[in-house]
Amino acid sequence: MTNETAGAEPGQSIPPDAAVLALQSVYLKDCSYESPNGPRVDGNWNPQISLDLQTGSTALGPDVREVVLTVTVSAKIGDVTIFLVEI
Template sequence: MSENNEAQFNLQRIYTKDLSFETPNSPQVFLKEWNPDMSLDLNTEVNQIDDNNYEVVLIVTVTVKNGEETAFLAEVHQAGIFQVKNIPEEQMGPIMGIQCPNVLFPYARETMSDLVNRGSFPQLLLTPVNFEQLYMQHVQQMQKEQESEQSH
């Protein structure tokens, strides 16, 4: 019996782990001229379930201000369970930081759009995100922090 040492990356499940929607200044916010200013924050959490399974959570937070007031704050925790076998350790970071968020983002985007729509605000379509660039920035930031810790 031969053992299968082939690299494997499989999606087991996608689910919404958490979501929240707040309109702290309603109903007044609906009576004002709509001039939105949006900020987007993205984070990723990785939790190892067992030897081959990982939960990756993409956290998408959108804050929209109308003038000085917060019109709404929406947050979606889109999660997936990914089976990863026989992948070299040096490839795990990019898989968890780039590949998994790329799989999860369309689901988070749809959930966010639906959430904002239910709040009766104008349609919100998040633009595609370059997770490879974000991952590289994160790696560079971590390297700078390590270098500054070593120099002290």
């Protein structure tokens, strides 16, 4: 084992009152996939891909927070949605 703190440069010390981040659990709250027009797409398609990331957090205790990351990916050709994924 080592006495060095992860993230510290060799010879550099971290103050004892420095904030510490520790993941306690990771889980999937919700997931959905829709492909309303997937079967109608031919091999020569050039979709517009959209990626949306959103974050939020809630205090659960004095030093505990729940952080939620929402990811939405969609592929469209014009106004027609080929697929939509939400996690």
